[in-house]
Amino acid sequence: MSPSISVIMPVLNEERHLREAVQQVLDQDYDGAIEVVLAVGPSRDRTQEVAEAIAAAEPRVSVVANPTGRTPNALNAALAMSSNPIVARVDGHAMLPKDYIRTAVETLQETGADNVGGIMAAEGITPFEQAVARAMTSKIGVGNAAFHVGGEGGPADTVYLGVFRREALERVGGYDEHFQRAQDWEMNHRIRETGGLVWFQPKMRVSYRPRPNARALGKQYFHYGRWRRVVARTHQGTINFRYLAPPLAVLGIVFGLALSPLFWPAVLIPALYLVAILAGALLTGRGLPTAALVRLPLVYATMHLSWGTGFLTSPPRLSKPRPAGTNLQDLFH
Structure with missing residues (x-):
């Protein structure tokens, strides 16, 4: 039996995508137990109602409040509510492939890493989004970070999202709530500074929808x-x-x-x-x-x-x- 996993999701203004994102987590091709904790911020849409309806219908899903609306605060609140030895950080609009969690856990076990993650697979619909998606997978646009441009699996400074050993998160004290942005990079830096290994696994691809216009x-x-x-x-x-x-x-x-x-x-x-x-x-x-x-x-x-x-x-x-x-x-x- 595979180890149980807690999926923590910071959620804000995700009424359109939340049901599908949660369902893709629950439908994972994984034989271990999965729990989902939604940390919901003060949204401008019906995200709170949607999250509560999902939790009411599905015992594996629970909801915790994130009054600040900030991502690192949401992640820490969800971590405190969760209990399993493996923790996956997933966005409220992420569309996970069915083998995502299984591949992550297998990679954790094979490499001894504290965190594994894969590719931020930017995909656009409109012409502007398509241009951004191409730029976000190009070294000209974003440099040589493997989680953007791909490459061979191996040690990395940081990865997209991340599937962690809980003991590693506890060792470094969780996410630093000072960082409104770049909290994942900063977290991975502290994991590496304390002797942990962050591993890039190119088989883990998560679809990402780019910003829709130049202003955004x-x-x-x-x-x-x-x-x-x-x-x-x-x-x-x-x-x-x-x-x-x-x-x-x-x-x-x-x-x-x-x-x-x-x-x-x-x-x-x-x-x-x-x-x-x-x-x-x-x-x-x-x-x-x-x-x-x-x-x-x-x-x-x-x-x-x-x-x-x-x-x-x-x-x-x-x-x-x-x-x-x-x-x-x-x-x-």
């Missing part, structure tokens, strides 16, 4: 950059050139545009960036419908410049230590 995409990547800077301040030595490339691009473009009235060759800096993303779009956009291909340069620029601006403008006040008593160990005692 820019906001998403601005906050990614802002909070990745907070992680860098908190954990020294966790930044490399892949993370510095977007803010350097922003600085170069601003410098070039500001200096060009006095020294015209400076305009070559933003011009070279424009040429680079146009060439990159042509290189990586092969096979896309024309409507998606013409949007790809805009998508690359939005991702790069929003992330870089967020990183550069991340205020030091975000790095203040969080109040004591907000980790998983405190919730269990």
Whole structure:
């Protein structure tokens, strides 16, 4: 018999997708017991009612409140409510393949890892979403992170979502509720710092729907950059050139545009960036419908410049230590 597993789901404004997402968890091809804990935030739609209806009809599902609406708080609340030795972190709109949990548990057992996860398989419907999906699976768009671009299985800095040994989560005190974004990267860093192994398993693919327009995409990547800077301040030595490339691009473009009235060759800096993303779009956009291909340069620029601006403008006040008593160990005692 396989070990029992707790699936924890932070849920906010997920009325449309929650029933299907939960059902795909309950229908997993897995012979161990599965419990699902929904941590529901203050939603603008009928998410609370849908979650309660699911729990009323299915004894394997329970609901816990997340008054803050923040993801790490939701994850810790659900962790405290759950009980099984294996814990899977799943989003309220994630569509899991039927062998997801079985593959994860087998990989945990084979590798001795503390956390295993797979690929964030971005899939778009509209032309803009298709362009974002292509950018999110391209090194030009997101660097060389395996959970975006794929690759061979093996040790990794971080993975998408994650299936954990509970003992590892308890060892590091759960999710750090200070991090409104980048909480998964930060959690995996602490697991690795305490001697644990994070493992990328490419067989684990979870469909992801990209943001539907440039404004939403820019906001998403601005906050990614802002909070990745907070992680860098908190954990020294966790930044490399892949993370510095977007803010350097922003600085170069601003410098070039500001200096060009006095020294015209400076305009070559933003011009070279424009040429680079146009060439990159042509290189990586092969096979896309024309409507998606013409949007790809805009998508690359939005991702790069929003992330870089967020990183550069991340205020030091975000790095203040969080109040004591907000980790998983405190919730269990």
